[in-house]
Each structure stands twice: as structure tokens, then as C-alpha cells.
Amino acid sequence: MRVWAISNQKGGVGKTTTVASLAGLLQGQGAKVLMVDLDPHGSLSSYFEMNAEDVEYGVYDLFQKAMTHQPCEDPGKYIRATAFENLFLLPAVMALATVERQAGTIEGLGLVLQKALEHLHGEFDYVLIDTPPMLGVLMVNALAACDRLIVPVMAEYLSLQGLERMLRTLAMISRSRKRPFDYTIVPSLFDRRTRVSADSLRLLQERYGGFLWAGVIPVDTKLREASEAHLPISHYQPNSRAAIAYEQLLEFLLEPGMTNEPQALSA
Numbered sequence: 001m002r003v004w005a006i007s008n009q010k011g012g013v014g015k016t017t018t019v020a021s022l023a024g025l026l027q028g029q030g031a032k033v034l035m036v037d038l039d040p041h042g043s044l045s046s047y048f049e050m051n052a053e054d055v056e057y058g059v060y061d062l063f064q065k066a067m068t069h070q071p072c073e074d075p076g077k078y079i080r081a082t083a084f085e086n087l088f089l090l091p092a093v094m095a096l097a098t099v100e101r102q103a104g105t106i107e108g109l110g111l112v113l114q115k116a117l118e119h120l121h122g123e124f125d126y127v128l129i130d131t132p133p134m135l136g137v138l139m140v141n142a143l144a145a146c147d148r149l150i151v152p153v154m155a156e157y158l159s160l161q162g163l164e165r166m167l168r169t170l171a172m173i174s175r176s177r178k179r180p181f182d183y184t185i186v187p188s189l190f191d192r193r194t195r196v197s198a199d200s201l202r203l204l205q206e207r208y209g210g211f212l213w214a215g216v217i218p219v220d221t222k223l224r225e226a227s228e229a230h231l232p233i234s235h236y237q238p239n240s241r242a243a244i245a246y247e248q249l250l251e252f253l254l255e256p257g258m259t260n261e262p263q264a265l266s267a
């Protein structure tokens with residue numbers, strides 16, 4: 001079971017879109033995929049037609065148990081089927097927002113998701129975790145649970161400081177797990193016509209060279225249409241520029257060396 005977290009503390013950089021797109025592609029290849037919506041806003045849940053307002057049980061319940069010092073339970077009963085075969089979702093509920101508020105007072109909440117996923121070992125081929133745009137306890141859970149971090153970075157509003165902070169946290173978690181793992185920066189919402197996109201990409205190449213995916217996810221309105229149609233882009237418009245870009249990204253992520261020999265992360 002491979003666990004990928006899609007994270008960036010910057011908002012609106014394409015995290016949720018990346019989760020839905022990669023999940024759709026993996027499902028299309030016959031893999032059994034679980035998506036975990038860790039964002040209290042529940043955008044990923046709505047993408048797959050589950051509203052965080054309507055969902056009664058979900059990933060929050062796992063945290064609730066941990067906050068009241070109850071043993072970690074099997075998340076299986078909270079997992080919902082989507083309209084797509086082999087594609088499942090652990091939905092967000094609104095209450096998830098309270099985890100962030102209460103977490104400061106309760107210790108040991110960083111490993112809730114990791115422990116929950118241990119129950120699912122062997123049940124899924126891939127687990128893709130969507131995170132809120134905030135370096136809080138929910139994102140820390142995603143970083144601790146994953147063996148690969150995918151960081152969509154929007155070239156136009158590049159916030160390298162935020163990125164550095166997140167990567168430092170990742171390095172810290174990585175050290176405490178005594179298991180190095182790697183991350184991939186994915187330029188997203190890339191507009192070839194703008195100079196700022198090209199400049200930002202150059203900067204990313206200089207700073208993150210080996211950790212930067214060589215491709216880009218272009219700006220493509222088909223992605224917004226796909227989310228409105230509640231379809232992953234590969235199901236909505238497989239020949240769109242965005243679908244092809246995500247296909248190339250997935251190909252890169254599945255390259256054998258990528259997951260079997262993770263590069264050590266230097267702090």
C-alpha cells in the first residue's frame with residue numbers, strides 16, 4: 001500500500017485537484033484507491049458528491065477517539081464507495097475544524113492517521129491524502145502517515161518561505177520515524193505565457209533541482225469543469241492538456257526508483 005500526501009500550506013494551488021486527478025488515473029489503471037479528505041472544508045468530498053455538512057461519520061471520528069484517549073479504531077466503517085469502481089473516500093466532516101483548535105491542548109495527535117491506516121494494510125493499493133492549506137495537526141498527520149509527499153506549487157504565487165517551513169517539518173517527522181522519504185514538487189496552474197511562471201520555475205529548479213518534477217500542470221479550465229461534473233479529469237476529458245499532464249506526473253511517480261529507493265531528506 002503506497003501512501004501519498006498532497007500538501008502545501010498555501011491555499012488554492014491545486015492540491016484537491018491533484019488528488020482527484022491522480023486517484024482517477026490510478027483507478028482507471030485498475031488500482032484500488034482510497035482518498036482521505038483531511039480538509040475541514042471538504043472540497044475533495046464534494047468533488048465526489050459527499051458534502052461535509054451531510055456526512056455524519058468520517059475522518060473526524062478517528063481524531064475524536066484519540067482526543068478522548070480511546071484506542072485507535074479501524075477506519076473501515078467510515079470509508080464510502082464513490083461512483084467509481086475501486087475508488088473509495090474517507091470523507092471530511094465539518095467538525096474536523098475543531099481538531100485543529102483542540103490539538104494544542106492534547107498530546108499525541110500527530111499519528112492518528114498513520115495508526116488508522118495500519119488497519120487497512122493490504123486493502124488498498126494506494127492511499128491519497130488531501131490536506132488543508134495550513135501547517136497544523138491535520139497536515140502533520142498527513143506528513144507522518146505518507147511515504148511520499150507531493151507538493152503542488154503554483155508558480156505565480158510562489159511562497160518559498162511557506163514551502164521551506166513545510167519541508168522542515170517533514171524533515172523533522174522523517175527523522176523521528178527513522179525512515180527517510182522523499183517529496184516531489186509539482187509546478188501547478190502553470191501559464192506558459194506569463195513571465196512570472198517562467199521565472200518562478202527557474203527559481204524552483206535552482207533551489208529544489210532533484211525534487212522538482214520536470215513537467216508542469218498547465219492552467220486548464222477543463223479541470224474546473226471536471227470538478228463541477230464530479231468527474232476526475234481522466235474520466236471527463238482524457239485528451240485535455242491537464243489530463244495528459246497528470247498522466248505524465250503519475251508515470252513519473254510510479255517510476256520504480258521513486259518509491260523503492262527514497263532519497264534522504266536533508267534538514
Ligand SMILES: Nc1ncnc2c1ncn2[C@@H]1O[C@H](COP(=O)(O)OP(=O)(O)OP(=O)(O)O)[C@@H](O)[C@H]1O
Binds near residue numbers: 223
Ligand atoms: N491546472 C489548473 N488549471 C485551472 N484551474 C485549476 C487547475 N488546478 C486547479 N484548478 C482550479 O483552481 C481552484 C483551486 O484548486 P484546488 O481546489 O485543487 O486547490 P487546493 O490547493 O486544494 O485549494 P485549498 O487550499 O483551498 O484546499 C479550483 O477551482 C480548481 O478547479
Ligand SMILES: [Mg+2]
Binds near residue numbers: 015039043044130131
Ligand atoms: Mg483543497
